[in-house]
Amino acid sequence: MSFNRRSMLKATLAALPAHCVASEPGQFARPVADTVPVDTARAFLAHEVRLLPGSPFYLRQELHRKGVLASYDPDKLLYSYRALARLPQKEGIESGYDGWDSGFLRGHMTGHYLSAASRMAVATESPLFRERADYLVGELFKCQAKLNLDGYLAAFSPAAFDHLEGKPGADAEGIAAPYYTIQKLMSGLLDAHAYLGNKQALEVAIGMADYFGKRLAALNAAQIEKIFRTDESRNPQNEFGAMSDVLTELFKISKNPLHLQIARMFNRAWFVGPLAGGEDHLGGLHANTHIAQAVGLANSANVHGNPQELKASENFWRLVVHRHSFTNGGNSFTEWFDKPGAEAGPSIDDGKALPPTTAETCNTHNMLKLSARLFERNRLPELADYYERALYNHVLASVAPDSGAMTYFTPFHGNFRTYLNGSFCCTGTGIENTARYNEGIYFHKDDSLWVNLYIPSELSWNDAGMVLRQQGDITRGQRVRLTVVKAGANAVTLNLRIPKWVAKPVTVRLNDKRQAVDAKPTSYASLRRQWKAGDVIELTLPTGLRLEQARDIPSMVSIFHGPVLLAGELGKENMPGSDVGDKDAYLKIAAAPVPDIVSGSSSPADWLAPLPGDPSAFQMKNAGPADGIVLRPLFDLHHQRYSVYWHLV
Structure with a gap:
C-alpha cells in the first residue's frame, strides 16, 4: 500500500477517539471550540540543577554514576538491534543482556539507558555518559538505515506488529507489548536530543514516528480500538507505555501537527470518558499500563487544551493517590490496582493482606511524571506533597545504599526486598530514577520560581540570570538554607513549599530577619524582591512523629517523622543467603510475624524514643x-525484614 501525507492524515483522523476528532475529514483534529493550550510552568531539568553532597539522593546518584550505570556495555545493549539489521557485532559480544531485554521486551533497556545516560551526563558533568549516549545514537542510526523500512527501528522485526494487528499467520516471535518498547527507545532518543543536543537522535525518532504513523493510518477505527484496548486483561499483551507522551514531546520539538495527531490516537475514549466523569473503574487493571497512559494524556492535554482530557488526567491522579495508594505513595498488588480503598486488608492477590507483591517501582516512576505534568498545569501544593512522599519513601527506598541494586516490589509487612539481577522493567526505570533526582525540585513560570523539594542542590536559572544554592537535609532535622549565589536584573518571586507534614509553625528568615508570610501547611510562602548576591533565606520546617491510618483497617497504622516513612527492623531470620534474584524468587518465603503495638496512646511520641546519635531513628518503648x-x-x-504497617491496640 502506498502512502502520502494526505491519505495518512485522513486515515489517522478516522481512527481518533470521538472526543478529539475534527469536525470535517481532512482537517487536523483540534481542541473543541474556545479551548487553548495550557499556559504551563516548566520543571528545571537535570542540566539546570546539580545535586550537592549532604543528602541520600546525592549518595545514591553517585552509586549509579560510578557503579550501576557505568557497568552497562553499550555494545551489549545494541546486540539485538545489530542482529536484526544484520550488522556485525563488536568483537567479544555474543549476546545482549539476559532476561526481559533479550526476551519479550527485547531492546527496552537501550531506551532506558539512553534516557539515564543523557541525564546523568549533564546532571553530574560526566563525559563518559555523553560519549556512550552519542555512541548508541550513532549505532542505532546505522541500524535504522540498514533496515531501510521507512524509518522502522526496533530490536525485533515488524512481524510483532503484524501479530498485534491480527494479520493471518503473523508470528510475534516471542515479543509482547511492542509499542511499550518502541516508546522507551523513542523517549531515550528524545532525551539524547534534549539534554545532549544530539541532532541525529531527533532524526531517528522522527523516522520512527513517521513509520508508525503510516502503519496506524493503514488500520481502520475498529482495528485501532482492538489493539489499544488494554482494560480487558490483567496482563495486557498490547500495553503501549506512554506513547502519547513521547509523541507529544516530539511535537513540541518538530511542531509537526501530525505528531500530535498520532499521540492522541493513544488517548482512548474508553479510558478518558469515565475518568473525566470522576468514575473509578481502576480495580483489576494492570496499574503501570494505565499510569503510563495517564502521563501521556496529561502531557498532550496540556498542549491541545481539550477540557475532557485535562479533567480525566487530574481525576486519574486523585483516584490513584487517594483510593489506590499505600502509605509510601506506591500502588498495586501483583502489578494490579485493587478495589477502591484497599490497602492493608484482603487484597486482589489471592485475598492476602499486605503480601510481598506490593508497590511496583515502575508505577511510582510514572506517578512522579504524572504529578510533574499536572504541576506544570496548575501549581497545586498537594501535587508536590505527594511527589515528595513517593520520591523519598518509594523511589529512593527502592535503591540499596550499599550497592545501588534496585527492587521491583516494595513489601510492607514482615518481608524483605529482593534486589533485581536481570533486565526487568523496574531495572530500566531504576537506572533512570537516580539520574532524575535533580528534576522536580524546582519549577518556574515567567518571573516566579517554585521550590518544591528540600534537597541540597544548586539551580542555574539562566533566563533570570540567577543561581540559587540550597543546603540542609530535612530528613535529619536540619534547617533549609537558600543562598542567592548570583542575582539577575529583575525582581523574582520565590514560592517556598510549606509541606503538609510540618508539626509546628514555620519560620522564614531573610538575611536573619523573620518574614511575615502566610506559611500554613500545604501552601507556598512567597517572597518577591530584587534579589542580591549573598541574600540568604532560612526556612525552619519543624518535624514531628505522626500516625497515618490505613483506609480499610484504621487500627493498622504507619509512622512518619516529617516526610519520612519509618520502618521497623525485624531481623534476618529465614532469609536466603543472598537477597539478589529474580523479581519473584523469594515471594513464597513466609513473612516474619509483626508484633502489635499495645499502648493506650495514639501519639507515637508516647511510645517511641529517639535513638542516641541518630536523629532519624527511634526505638519502641512502652509498646507491649x-x-x-x-x-x-x-x-x-x-x-533485612521490616514492617511499615503496625496493628495499634
Missing part, C-alpha cells in the same frame, strides 16, 4: 510486644 524494635527511614533499611 513491640518494645525494643528500632525504626529507621524506609530508604535506609535494607537487607
Whole structure:
C-alpha cells in the first residue's frame, strides 16, 4: 500500500477517539471550540540543577554514576538491534543482556539507558555518559538505515506488529507489548536530543514516528480500538507505555501537527470518558499500563487544551493517590490496582493482606511524571506533597545504599526486598530514577520560581540570570538554607513549599530577619524582591512523629517523622543467603510475624524514643510486644525484614 501525507492524515483522523476528532475529514483534529493550550510552568531539568553532597539522593546518584550505570556495555545493549539489521557485532559480544531485554521486551533497556545516560551526563558533568549516549545514537542510526523500512527501528522485526494487528499467520516471535518498547527507545532518543543536543537522535525518532504513523493510518477505527484496548486483561499483551507522551514531546520539538495527531490516537475514549466523569473503574487493571497512559494524556492535554482530557488526567491522579495508594505513595498488588480503598486488608492477590507483591517501582516512576505534568498545569501544593512522599519513601527506598541494586516490589509487612539481577522493567526505570533526582525540585513560570523539594542542590536559572544554592537535609532535622549565589536584573518571586507534614509553625528568615508570610501547611510562602548576591533565606520546617491510618483497617497504622516513612527492623531470620534474584524468587518465603503495638496512646511520641546519635531513628518503648524494635527511614533499611504497617491496640 502506498502512502502520502494526505491519505495518512485522513486515515489517522478516522481512527481518533470521538472526543478529539475534527469536525470535517481532512482537517487536523483540534481542541473543541474556545479551548487553548495550557499556559504551563516548566520543571528545571537535570542540566539546570546539580545535586550537592549532604543528602541520600546525592549518595545514591553517585552509586549509579560510578557503579550501576557505568557497568552497562553499550555494545551489549545494541546486540539485538545489530542482529536484526544484520550488522556485525563488536568483537567479544555474543549476546545482549539476559532476561526481559533479550526476551519479550527485547531492546527496552537501550531506551532506558539512553534516557539515564543523557541525564546523568549533564546532571553530574560526566563525559563518559555523553560519549556512550552519542555512541548508541550513532549505532542505532546505522541500524535504522540498514533496515531501510521507512524509518522502522526496533530490536525485533515488524512481524510483532503484524501479530498485534491480527494479520493471518503473523508470528510475534516471542515479543509482547511492542509499542511499550518502541516508546522507551523513542523517549531515550528524545532525551539524547534534549539534554545532549544530539541532532541525529531527533532524526531517528522522527523516522520512527513517521513509520508508525503510516502503519496506524493503514488500520481502520475498529482495528485501532482492538489493539489499544488494554482494560480487558490483567496482563495486557498490547500495553503501549506512554506513547502519547513521547509523541507529544516530539511535537513540541518538530511542531509537526501530525505528531500530535498520532499521540492522541493513544488517548482512548474508553479510558478518558469515565475518568473525566470522576468514575473509578481502576480495580483489576494492570496499574503501570494505565499510569503510563495517564502521563501521556496529561502531557498532550496540556498542549491541545481539550477540557475532557485535562479533567480525566487530574481525576486519574486523585483516584490513584487517594483510593489506590499505600502509605509510601506506591500502588498495586501483583502489578494490579485493587478495589477502591484497599490497602492493608484482603487484597486482589489471592485475598492476602499486605503480601510481598506490593508497590511496583515502575508505577511510582510514572506517578512522579504524572504529578510533574499536572504541576506544570496548575501549581497545586498537594501535587508536590505527594511527589515528595513517593520520591523519598518509594523511589529512593527502592535503591540499596550499599550497592545501588534496585527492587521491583516494595513489601510492607514482615518481608524483605529482593534486589533485581536481570533486565526487568523496574531495572530500566531504576537506572533512570537516580539520574532524575535533580528534576522536580524546582519549577518556574515567567518571573516566579517554585521550590518544591528540600534537597541540597544548586539551580542555574539562566533566563533570570540567577543561581540559587540550597543546603540542609530535612530528613535529619536540619534547617533549609537558600543562598542567592548570583542575582539577575529583575525582581523574582520565590514560592517556598510549606509541606503538609510540618508539626509546628514555620519560620522564614531573610538575611536573619523573620518574614511575615502566610506559611500554613500545604501552601507556598512567597517572597518577591530584587534579589542580591549573598541574600540568604532560612526556612525552619519543624518535624514531628505522626500516625497515618490505613483506609480499610484504621487500627493498622504507619509512622512518619516529617516526610519520612519509618520502618521497623525485624531481623534476618529465614532469609536466603543472598537477597539478589529474580523479581519473584523469594515471594513464597513466609513473612516474619509483626508484633502489635499495645499502648493506650495514639501519639507515637508516647511510645517511641529517639535513638542516641541518630536523629532519624527511634526505638519502641512502652509498646507491649513491640518494645525494643528500632525504626529507621524506609530508604535506609535494607537487607533485612521490616514492617511499615503496625496493628495499634
